[in-house]
Amino acid sequence: MPPPLVLLPLQCYPQQLEAQGIPSPLPQGTLDLLILKTVALGPVHGYAIAQRLQQISGDVVQVPGGSLYPALQRLEQRKWIVAEWGLTDTGREAKFYRLSSLGRKKLSNGSESWHRLAQAIGLILGLPETKAN
Amino acid sequence: MWPFRRSTQNGLENEIAFHIEERVRDLIQTGLSEPEARRRVRHEFGGAQQVGEQCRDARPGRWLDLLAADLRDSLRAIRKRPALTLTIVATIGICTALNTSVFTVVDSLLLRPLPFDQAGRLIVLANQYPKAGITDQEESAAGDYFERSQAVDTLSSQAIYQMVSYPVDHGGGVTQVRGVSVTPSFFDVLRVRPAQGRFFDLAESEPGKDLAVVLTDGFWRERFGGQPALGSQIRIDGRVRTVVGILPPGFRFMTSGARYFVPLALSPEEKRARHSNNYRYLARLRDGATIEQVRAQVDALNLRALDLLPQVKHLILESGFYTHIEPLQSWIMRHVRPSLRLLWAGALLVLLAGAANLAGLSLARAHARTPETATRLALGATGADLVRRAVVDGLVQALAGGAVGVAAGTLLLRALDRSLLPGAVEIEVSPLVAVYAMGGAILAGLLASLVSLAPALSKTGLRPGARGVTGRGLLLRRVFVIAQVAFAFVLAGGAALLTVSLRELLRVDPGFQVDRVWTATTHLPRASHPRNEDLLQSADRIVRGLAGIPTVSSAGGASNLPFATSFNDIVVMADGYVPKVGESVVSPIQFLVTPGFMETLALQPIHGRLFEDRDTSGSARPVVVDERLARRFWPAQNPVGKKMYFPGAPPDFRMTVVGVVRSIRLKDLAGSGNPNGVYFRPWSAAPTRRFSFVWRGPDATVPAVRREFARLSPGTALFELASMAERRDGSLSARRTAHGLVLLFAGVAALLTALGLHGLLAFLVSQRRREIGIRLAIGCAPGRIFTGVLADGAALSGIGLLVGTVLAASLTPWIASQLYGVAPLDAPVLLAVAILIGAISIAATILPALRASRVDPIHALREN
Numbered sequence: 001m002p003p004p005l006v007l008l009p010l011q012c013y014p015q016q017l018e019a020q021g022i023p024s025p026l027p028q029g030t031l032d033l034l035i036l037k038t039v040a041l042g043p044v045h046g047y048a049i050a051q052r053l054q055q056i057s058g059d060v061v062q063v064p065g066g067s068l069y070p071a072l073q074r075l076e077q078r079k080w081i082v083a084e085w086g087l088t089d090t091g092r093e094a095k096f097y098r099l100s101s102l103g104r105k106k107l108s109n110g111s112e113s114w115h116r117l118a119q120a121i122g123l124i125l126g127l128p129e130t131k132a133n
Numbered sequence: 134m135w136p137f138r139r140s141t142q143n144g145l146e147n148e149i150a151f152h153i154e155e156r157v158r159d160l161i162q163t164g165l166s167e168p169e170a171r172r173r174v175r176h177e178f179g180g181a182q183q184v185g186e187q188c189r190d191a192r193p194g195r196w197l198d199l200l201a202a203d204l205r206d207s208l209r210a211i212r213k214r215p216a217l218t219l220t221i222v223a224t225i226g227i228c229t230a231l232n233t234s235v236f237t238v239v240d241s242l243l244l245r246p247l248p249f250d251q252a253g254r255l256i257v258l259a260n261q262y263p264k265a266g267i268t269d270q271e272e273s274a275a276g277d278y279f280e281r282s283q284a285v286d287t288l289s290s291q292a293i294y295q296m297v298s299y300p301v302d303h304g305g306g307v308t309q310v311r312g313v314s315v316t317p318s319f320f321d322v323l324r325v326r327p328a329q330g331r332f333f334d335l336a337e338s339e340p341g342k343d344l345a346v347v348l349t350d351g352f353w354r355e356r357f358g359g360q361p362a363l364g365s366q367i368r369i370d371g372r373v374r375t376v377v378g379i380l381p382p383g384f385r386f387m388t389s390g391a392r393y394f395v396p397l398a399l400s401p402e403e404k405r406a407r408h409s410n411n412y413r414y415l416a417r418l419r420d421g422a423t424i425e426q427v428r429a430q431v432d433a434l435n436l437r438a439l440d441l442l443p444q445v446k447h448l449i450l451e452s453g454f455y456t457h458i459e460p461l462q463s464w465i466m467r468h469v470r471p472s473l474r475l476l477w478a479g480a481l482l483v484l485l486a487g488a489a490n491l492a493g494l495s496l497a498r499a500h501a502r503t504p505e506t507a508t509r510l511a512l513g514a515t516g517a518d519l520v521r522r523a524v525v526d527g528l529v530q531a532l533a534g535g536a537v538g539v540a541a542g543t544l545l546l547r548a549l550d551r552s553l554l555p556g557a558v559e560i561e562v563s564p565l566v567a568v569y570a571m572g573g574a575i576l577a578g579l580l581a582s583l584v585s586l587a588p589a590l591s592k593t594g595l596r597p598g599a600r601g602v603t604g605r606g607l608l609l610r611r612v613f614v615i616a617q618v619a620f621a622f623v624l625a626g627g628a629a630l631l632t633v634s635l636r637e638l639l640r641v642d643p644g645f646q647v648d649r650v651w652t653a654t655t656h657l658p659r660a661s662h663p664r665n666e667d668l669l670q671s672a673d674r675i676v677r678g679l680a681g682i683p684t685v686s687s688a689g690g691a692s693n694l695p696f697a698t699s700f701n702d703i704v705v706m707a708d709g710y711v712p713k714v715g716e717s718v719v720s721p722i723q724f725l726v727t728p729g730f731m732e733t734l735a736l737q738p739i740h741g742r743l744f745e746d747r748d749t750s751g752s753a754r755p756v757v758v759d760e761r762l763a764r765r766f767w768p769a770q771n772p773v774g775k776k777m778y779f780p781g782a783p784p785d786f787r788m789t790v791v792g793v794v795r796s797i798r799l800k801d802l803a804g805s806g807n808p809n810g811v812y813f814r815p816w817s818a819a820p821t822r823r824f825s826f827v828w829r830g831p832d833a834t835v836p837a838v839r840r841e842f843a844r845l846s847p848g849t850a851l852f853e854l855a856s857m858a859e860r861r862d863g864s865l866s867a868r869r870t871a872h873g874l875v876l877l878f879a880g881v882a883a884l885l886t887a888l889g890l891h892g893l894l895a896f897l898v899s900q901r902r903r904e905i906g907i908r909l910a911i912g913c914a915p916g917r918i919f920t921g922v923l924a925d926g927a928a929l930s931g932i933g934l935l936v937g938t939v940l941a942a943s944l945t946p947w948i949a950s951q952l953y954g955v956a957p958l959d960a961p962v963l964l965a966v967a968i969l970i971g972a973i974s975i976a977a978t979i980l981p982a983l984r985a986s987r988v989d990p991i992h993a994l995r996e997n
Contacts, residue, residue: 047152051159065152065178069145085144095148 031063031071032080033114036099036107039081045094046072072097080106153178199518203525210526220888221494221581222534225574227881228487229538233562233570234545235480235874239473240569241560247462248383248558250324251417255461256288256424258414258431264453265720266808267702269467273414273456275399276407278316280438285430287422292319293412294397296387298823299370300658300850303356309656309850310352312369312393313386319394322417323386330363330378333396343398346374350382352392369395371660371848387465388556407438408449415461424458431456445781448704451712452720465555471950472871478947479624479878483885484573486620489613490885491581495527496610497896499585523582531578535571542570553867584609610893611929617889618933618970621882623941626966627948628879630955631872633962637954638865641804644797645695646735650857651835652694654825655842655849668820669749671846676727678845679828682837688828689730692821694853695799696860700724705812707766708776708787721762721809722799725816731757731794733827741773741792748791749817756788761796761810777812788814801864803953827857871951883970886933887977894926894981905985906993919986926978927971934967 038049049072050063075081080103086096099107153174160170211218246252260273278293285291294315301310313319317333328350337345346369353362353376362376374395385391397412418427435456439446459467466473499506506519543562551560655675662668672690679688693700700722728744736743739760748755756777763772776787798804799811828838835854842851855863862869898905905918945957955962 045151046148047155050152065149069149069152073145092151092154093147094151095144 029110030114031067032075033107033110034061034063035068035071035075036080036103036110039097040099040104040107043084043086043096043098045088045096047094049097075103079103149178199521200525203522204529206522207526207529211529217494217498218530221491221530221578222537224487224491224494224885225531225534225577226537226541228484228577229535229570229574230541230545231483231878231881232480232573233539233542233566234549235473235476236569237542237546237562237566238549238554238560239477240563240566241558242466242469242554243462243473244565245558245563247465248385252462253460254418254420255322256416256418256427257457257459257461257464258416259457259464260408260410260454261457262449262452262454262704262720264451265704267452267720270410270702271699272410272412274407274409275403275412276405276438277435277456278412278414279404280434281431282318284434285416285427287419287426287430288416289419290318290321291414291416292316292322293414294319295412296391297370297395298656298852300656300848301393302368302371302848307848307850309852310369310392311388311390312395313391314395314397316397319415322415324417325380325384327378328381330376332378337396338398340398340400343396344372344374345377345396347378347380347394348376349380349384349392351389353379369393370656371658385557390556407442408445408454424460428456428458431458442781448780452704462557465557469554469867472867475627475947475951476871476874478944479627479875482620482624483878483881484577486617486624486882486885488577488580489616489620490889491577492584493610493613493617493889493892495581495585496613497892500896500900519586520583523586524579527578527580527582528575530582531575532571534578535574538574539567539570550866550870553870584613607897610896614886614889614893614929615933615936617882617886618930618974619937619940621879621886621973622934622937622966622970623944624875624879624882625970626937626941626963628872628876629962629966630948630952630957630959631868631875633955633959634951634953635865635868635872638802638868641798641802643695643799643802643861644736644795646733646829647857647861649831650733650827650829651838651854652825652827652857652860653838653842653851653854654694654823655846655851657822657824657849659822661848662822665820668822668824669817672727672816672820672824674845675824675842676729676826678841679826679838680729682828682830682834682841684834684837685828685830687729687733688826689733690727690816690824690826691730692725692816692819692823692825694825694827694860695734695797695857696801696864698800700799702809704780705777706780708778710766719762719765719809722811724799724811724813725819725821726813727816730816730827731813733829736794736797738792738794740771741790743792743794744813744815748815754786754788754818755791755815757792757794757813758790759794759796759811761808762812763790763793763810765810802861825853868951883973886970887973890926890929890974891977891980893929894922894978895984897925898922898981898985901985902988902993905988906990909988910990910994915986918988919982922982922985923975923978926974926982930971930974933974934970937970938963938967 034053035049038044038052041052044052046065046068050065050068053061053063072081072083076083076097079100081097082100083095083097085093088094156174156177157167157170160173161167165173247255249255257271258273258277259271260277261268261270273293275293278291281288282291292315294313296311297314298309298311300307315333317335317338320327320332327347330347332347333345337343346367348356348362353359356362356367357365362379365376366373367376368374380394416427418424432455435454439449442449463470509519539562546560546562549560554560657668657671662671676688676690679685702720703723704720705723706719726744728746728748731743738757741757743757744755758766758772758777766772766777767775772790772793775790777790778787794813796810828834839851839854908918909915941963942958949957
């Protein structure tokens with residue numbers, strides 16, 4: 001099994017990552033897109049977002065808290081998601097996020113361009129290779 | 134620190150705590166023990182603190198947090214190095230204090246307008262006769278005013294006035310109080326309105342009808358306790374006057390000492406008089422008019438008026454007569470401006486020296502913090518972060534130092550003797566002063582802390598633990614130390630020149646006795662002395678009474694006293710004297726004296742005799758001249774028996790010279806004032822209401838004289854009672870103050886220089902410990918290390934002294950007018966100062982040099 005994709009804070013400088021020997025993560029904005037999609041499924045708290053991403057991706061995508069919460073702050077700041085304190089099923093207080101109409105627009109734009117990019121990359125990577133002599 | 138942030142912050146912490154708890158619970162359910170689960174979560178999560186910081190970075194307004202962090206860092210750094218911070222704050226504080234006090238005076242006197250409506254349009258007119266030696270005369274003639282009031286349309290209003298000092302009697306004894314005698318137009322010129330009542334009308338400016346008085350607010354409160362006073366009567370100058378108006382609070386004209394205003398009532402003859410300059414002249418420019426336009430109109434009128442005086446026309450023309458016209462403020466401040474400029478330049482030099490010193494200190498700190506800075510850079514701090522940090526450091530210190538300085542400067546001002554300055558304005562700290570002083574402090578602080586970035590921003594020497602000395606920072610520090618030495622040299626040179634000037638001045642013999650001579654003045658009121666005979670009787674009674682006191686060895690009276698600010702100079706001619714080509718009329722000082730006056734001052738006749746009792750009456754008109762005037766009129770001849778006359782006087786009016794005395798310095802020891810000399814006439818020839826007298830005797834005579842005076846002259850007050858030595862010192866007090874301040878500036882600058890030099894060399898030595906250790910280890914003599922460091926310091930101060938000499942040469946115009954008996958670039962004085970500054974520099978270098986020569990090679994080499 002390949003190692004999981006660890007989504008790191010997006011504002012990390014690429015050079016610094018390379019200096020620390022960490023391969024470049026997914027393209028910028030990917031984590032935002034994944035969070036928006038998860039939140040779009042219904043009001044959800046931070047921990048649940050991380051859990052769901054991991055579950056749905058079959059443990060391929062892992063989001064450490066150090067990446068998740070800054071991203072949530074940023075999205076809330078941009079008013080793409082809206083936060084509200086509420087009670088969980090177990091009766092604990094947690095911050096629940098839901099999508100704003102602006103966030104919905106960004107999500108649909110973002111997923112469309114992602115699909116196009118993924119398709120394009122797939123096409124390119126799917127080209128037959130000539131065997132080396 | 135930022136309360137409006139707290140809620141988000143707490144929310145985030147709660148959110149993260151929730152996340153961690155949920156994860157821990159899930160992990161426990163998969164079978165992990167709780168401690169194990171927590172460890173895993175911590176590892177996964179990657180530090181809650183960092184997450185918090187990253188989230189903060191995502192927010193706008195982040196700079197506020199950064200600033201707060203910098204501020205915290207800054208305060209922490211201060212706690213860590215209190216001595217260094219204290220030095221920096223004290224340096225800024227001292228420099229700011231000096232600048233605050235000096236600039237407050239500059240601002241109050243020169244920059245802020247006088248406290249009148251549209252004060253910039255107020256002008257002064259004063260007749261000058263430059264070729265007769267009269268260039269700083271303050272007054273005009275009444276005839277000028279009455280003509281120009283009609284004819285000069287570029288002035289919207291004009292007035293003449295006289296500063297007066299009269300006995301005031303309002304129950305509870307007589308006191309001498311100063312006031313102003315004014316034409317009714319005076320208040321229009323100043324555009325002031327009465328707070329109560331009214332000002333004078335035209336009828337009240339006629340002799341006999343001038344029994345009105347306007348009081349200042351302060352005088353009204355003092356004399357009437359703030360009770361209604363309009364219509365009340367008050368005896369001034371022996372005449373009962375009715376209070377017609379009260380001035381608004383805060384109004385002051387020329388001096389806070391002028392407490393009342395009375396109408397100036399002139400006879401028809403006085404109103405026509407020309408070149409009898411007894412009145413100060415004030416006017417207001419019409420809107421849109423310029424001084425040049427006024428000058429053109431006045432010049433034309435002056436020329437025409439001369440045609441009415443055919444006998445003296447050529448004399449007046451030859452004297453270079455013109456009416457000087459100047460804005461009121463610049464006129465009032467003309468005498469203090471040069472010394473203020475000098476002091477301001479001095480204070481700025483101290484500020485520059487202080488900034489240079491701070492820059493040096495900050496560089497030292499920057500070097501000390503090189504490892505810290507390097508670590509910061511390695512951890513991802515950017516250049517901008519460092520600059521911000523340095524700015525915060527600089528600001529914190531500048532604000533602290535500036536606040537201390539402004540407070541200390543304000544206190545310093547309290548110690549200032551106000552009597553040295555023109556009293557026309559209040560000396561007070563204005564917002565501009567605060568901006569100037571704090572601005573100076575902040576600039577100095579910022580400059581210093583930004584300079585300290587030089588090593589950090591240069592590429593070298595920033596490896597953590599680097600021990601190298603970066604070239605650029607060191608060069609800068611050397612430059613700063615050189616600059617400090619130069620500034621200190623200039624200031625110390627100035628102080629030394631002023632010291633020599635004062636010493637030279639005090640050595641000057643004024644030409645008359647000063648020791649054991651006492652002086653006082655009184656005013657003989659018109660009411661009790663309507664005729665000249667009354668004046669003569671009173672004067673005679675006073676002088677004889679004083680001379681009769683057993684401890685008084687001699688006494689005499691006069692129209693004026695030596696070391697006064699102004700004298701009466703009157704054009705005079707000698708029979709048979711033909712002015713040489715290009716030479717003008719002669720206008721010496723006229724001194725009216727009673728017999729006994731010149732004897733009390735120990736003026737000995739070189740030729741002839743002094744006045745005797747018989748001179749007070751009769752038609753002989755004797756005159757005693759001083760050597761200077763005698764040389765002018767009768768070179769190489771015995772003046773005794775020669776005749777003098779006033780141009781324009783009746784042809785049979787002749788004065789006969791009966792004696793000659795040595796030249797004396799009447800105005801001050803520097804011999805400024807009238808260059809033509811003095812002539813003495815008996816006081817009885819033209820008795821004055823202002824009557825001064827002198828006596829010789831021990832200190833103990835003062836109470837006896839007071840008692841005797843009160844007995845002899847009831848209804849009059851004694852004022853300006855002082856020893857002649859006090860009067861002499863008073864004539865020097867402006868110089869003394871300037872000297873004292875420049876000395877203080879020089880001391881501060883020298884101290885800063887010593888600190889700066891010591892700091893730099895101590896730092897160099899500490900950086901070179903390893904190298905010195907190696908040198909010593911391979912056999913270098915400690916003495917050579919010692920002299921090497923000393924030579925380093927000497928080279929810096931030598932260059933500084935050279936730079937200072939060039940600077941001093943370029944600043945000579947600033948100090949030339951303040952010097953006496955010494956040139957601005959007097960070689961021996963400047964050499965002595967250079968040696969002194971050099972000695973201070975060497976003294977500052979000795980400690981680091983000693984430390985260098987005592988480096989233990991073993992320790993030095995092991996250190997790394």
